Amino acid sequence: MRDTVDAFVEIFDLPGAPGGPLAGLDFAAKDLFDVAGHVTGAGNPTWASSHAPATAHAPCVVACLEAGATLRGKTHTDELAYSLMGVNAHYGTPRNSAAPERVPGGSSSGSAAATAAGLVDFALGTDTGGSVRVPASFCGLYGLRTTHGRIPRDGMVPLAPGFDVVGWFARTARGLDSVAEAFALQAPAAPERPRLMLPGDVWALAEEATRAALQPALRRLQDLFGAAADVRLSEAPLSEWREAFRVCQAAEVWEVHGDWVRQYRPAFGPGVAERFEMASRIGGDERRGAEAVRAQVRASLRDRLADDGILVLPTCPGPAPLKRAEAADFEAYRAAVLQMLAAAGLAGLPQLTIPAALCGGAPVGLSLLGPVDSDRTLVRLAIRLEDYLMAPHPLA
Numbered sequence: 281m282r283d284t285v286d287a288f289v290e291i292f293d294l295p296g297a298p299g300g301p302l303a304g305l306d307f308a309a310k311d312l313f314d315v316a317g318h319v320t321g322a323g324n325p326t327w328a329s330s331h332a333p334a335t336a337h338a339p340c341v342v343a344c345l346e347a348g349a350t351l352r353g354k355t356h357t358d359e360l361a362y363s364l365m366g367v368n369a370h371y372g373t374p375r376n377s378a379a380p381e382r383v384p385g386g387s388s389s390g391s392a393a394a395t396a397a398g399l400v401d402f403a404l405g406t407d408t409g410g411s412v413r414v415p416a417s418f419c420g421l422y423g424l425r426t427t428h429g430r431i432p433r434d435g436m437v438p439l440a441p442g443f444d445v446v447g448w449f450a451r452t453a454r455g456l457d458s459v460a461e462a463f464a465l466q467a468p469a470a471p472e473r474p475r476l477m478l479p480g481d482v483w484a485l486a487e488e489a490t491r492a493a494l495q496p497a498l499r500r501l502q503d504l505f506g507a508a509a510d511v512r513l514s515e516a517p518l519s520e521w522r523e524a525f526r527v528c529q530a531a532e533v534w535e536v537h538g539d540w541v542r543q544y545r546p547a548f549g550p551g552v553a554e555r556f557e558m559a560s561r562i563g564g565d566e567r568r569g570a571e572a573v574r575a576q577v578r579a580s581l582r583d584r585l586a587d588d589g590i591l592v593l594p595t596c597p598g599p600a601p602l603k604r605a606e607a608a609d610f611e612a613y614r615a616a617v618l619q620m621l622a623a624a625g626l627a628g629l630p631q632l633t634i635p636a637a638l639c640g641g642a643p644v645g646l647s648l649l650g651p652v653d654s655d656r657t658l659v660r661l662a663i664r665l666e667d668y669l670m671a672p673h674p675l676a
Contacts, residue, residue: 281352281353281399283394283399284375284397284399285374285375285376285377285393285394285396285397285399286356286372286373286374286375286390286393287308287355287356287374287375287389287390287391287393287394287397287399288308288352288353288354288355288356288390288394289311289321289353289354289355289356289371289390290311290318290353290354291352291353292318292351292352292353293350293351293352294315294345294350294351295345295350296344296345296346296347296348296349296350296351297345297346297347297348298348299348300346300347300348300349300462301347301348301458301461301462302344302347302348302349302458302459302462303347303348303349304348305348305349305350305401305402305458306349306350306351306352306400306401307344307349307350307351307352307400307401307402307403307404308351308352308353308354308355308390308391308394308395308399308400308403308404309338309340309341309351309353309354309355309391309403309404310354310355310357310387310388310390310391310403310404310405310406311323311354311355311356311357311390312357312361312406312436312437313338313340313341313354313404313435313436314334314336314337314338314341314435314436315334315337315338315341315351315354316333316334316335316336316337317333317334318333318334318354319331319332319333319334320334320354320437321354322357322359322360322361322437323356323357323358323359323360323361323368323370323371323387324359324360324370324546324548325370326544326546326547327360327437327540327546330540330544334435336435337435338434338435338436339432339434339435340404340431340432340435340436340446340463341404341435343462343463343464344404344459344462346462347461347462349401349402349462352394352399352400354390355374355388355389355390355391355393355394355403356368356371356372356374356389356390356393357386357387357388357389357390358386358387358389358411358552359548359549359552360437360439360533360537360552361386361387361388361406361408361411361437361439362387362439362533362552362555362556363386363387363551363552363555363614364385364386364387364409364410364411364414364613364614364617364618365383365385365386365551365601365610365613365614366383366384366385366386366387366389366392366393366415366418367383367386367549367603367610368386368389368549369548369549369550369552370549373389373603374389374390374392374393374394375393375397376392376393376396376418376419376600377393377396377397377419378396378418378419378420378642378643379418379419379599379600379641379642379643381602381603381604382418382599382600382601382602382603382642383418383600383601383602383603383605383610384396384415384418384419384600385414385415385416385417385418385419385600386411386414386415387405387406387408387411388403388405388406388407388411388412388415388447388449389415390403391403391404391405391415391448391449392405392415392416392418392419392421392423392449393415393419395419395421395449395450395451396419396420396421396449396451398451401450401451401455402448402449402450402455402456402458402459403448403449404446404447404448405423405446405447405448405449406436406439406444406445406446406447407425407426407444407445407447408439408440408443408444408445408529408625409443409525409529409618409621409622409625410425410617410618410621410625411447412424412425412447412448412449412633413425413447413595413596413621413624413631413633413645413647414595414596414617414621415449416449416595416633416635416645417595417596417600417633417635417643417644417645418596418599418600418642418643419449419600419643420635420643421449421450421451421633421635422449422450422451422452422453422455422456422632422633422634422635422662423447423448423449423632423633423645424447424448424456424460424630424631424632424633424655424658424659425445425447425624425630425631425632426445426446426447426465426630426655427445427628427629427630427652427653427654427655428442428443428444428445428628428629429445429628430445430465430630430653430655431445431446431463432446433445433446438536439529439532439533439536440528440529440530440532440533440536441532441536442528442532443525443528443529443532443625443628452666453634453659453662453663453665453666454663454666456632456659456662457656457659457660457663460655460656460659465655465656465659466653466656467656467660468656468657471588471657472505473505473506474505474506474588474589474590474661475509475588475589475590476501476502476505476506476507476508476509476590476592477508477509477510477511477584477589477590477591477592478508478509478510478511478591478592478593479511479512479513479591479593480510480511480512481512481513481514481518482513482518482591482593482594482620482623483593483594485518485594485597485616485619485620486594486596486597486598486620487597487598487639489598489639489640490594490596490597490598490599490639490644491594493637493638493639493644494594494636494637494644494646496637497634497636497637497646497665497669498592498646500665500668500669501592501646501665503668504664504665504668505661508592511584513581513591513623514577514580518619518620518622519619520573521573521577521619521622521623521626522615522618522619522622523570523573524570524571524573524574524577524622524626525570525574525618525622525625525626526570526618527562527566527567527569527570528567528570528571528574528626529625530555530558530559530562531559531562531567531570533555533556533559534556534559534560534562537556538559538560541556541560550607551607551610551611551614573626574626577623577626577627578626578627578628581623581626581627581629582627582629582651582652585629585649585650585651586651587651587654588651589650589651590648590649590650590654590658590661591623591647591648591649591650592646592647592648592649593620593646593647593649594620594644594645594646594647595620595621595633595644595645595646595647596617596620596644596645597613597616597617597620598639598644599639599640599642599643599644600642600643601613623649624649628652629649629650629651629652630649630650630652630653630654630655630658631647631648631649631650631658632647632648632650632655632658632659632662633645633646633647634646634647634648634662634665634666648661648662
């Protein structure tokens, strides 16, 4: 295989089992997952040089291999997964095949780039604050953030364990479903008419052009599953949810990585360095206040969704920023997108993003956010929508 999009840290072949739901497919794994005999570099050269090669595969890699898929290598990540744009000061920026002048999104940048370019059939990533959802939206892919704790995270470099989940990318909803089967996610019958909800306060955060671009897919979603109820996600400004996420995540980041940062003093790139510095200053009172908001959001969202509710929302404010954008522009976009993505992270819920439209010639995603352990239900709903979107329809 020739890496045409700078997606891979290492290329190698690790054959899977001769049969299974992923037989005949190949995949890539983000360089946060252990592969025996290879150093897990986590997107930072100091991390790579201070850690020995892994002695065993991460369980999620094992699950894919045992299901028949062949591992083609390990893919780039933003440093320690603490970013969302896919720009790495040490290793560069993988190419976004869907919009080459734009960033691929991160932190699962290489996995998204490899899948979008057709180098692999699917790729494993991680999602803490949006690291599957954002690159999937930017690169025109299906991407699944799973229910927190549903898939084991052993053998994976953590960022913030209270938020970290395993996720993956595919070019079709059925491709996403094959991986879900490999992970033995439950496959209950998807409801014929799920209880759809449109959170107006989240939609208002998306750019006007993005909202307009997503309307045809939204109409067809409602044609298929029924009208969605207009709701508000929160009576308080969603910036308060973003701030709670920022503080809780940063506190966990420093608990996990603070000793290593103090010992090795790694050279982090722009944005990442400032975030680690901020994380080191989170105080107890600040964290307790943020954790109280987190608990309220978790209880409120889980109660509202019950076992049949589905929130339908734009994945990101707009298409991917241009690669030539200034660092300040990336930070502004990151703050804006976290305001839209924080709900799933705070509540530990699954969210699936669908490549639903183009805006200014670049992809934008439409998301389904569901109840605890509705991961496979979301995938099955996406399959039905994918089939419906591919069918001929009169112009509306």
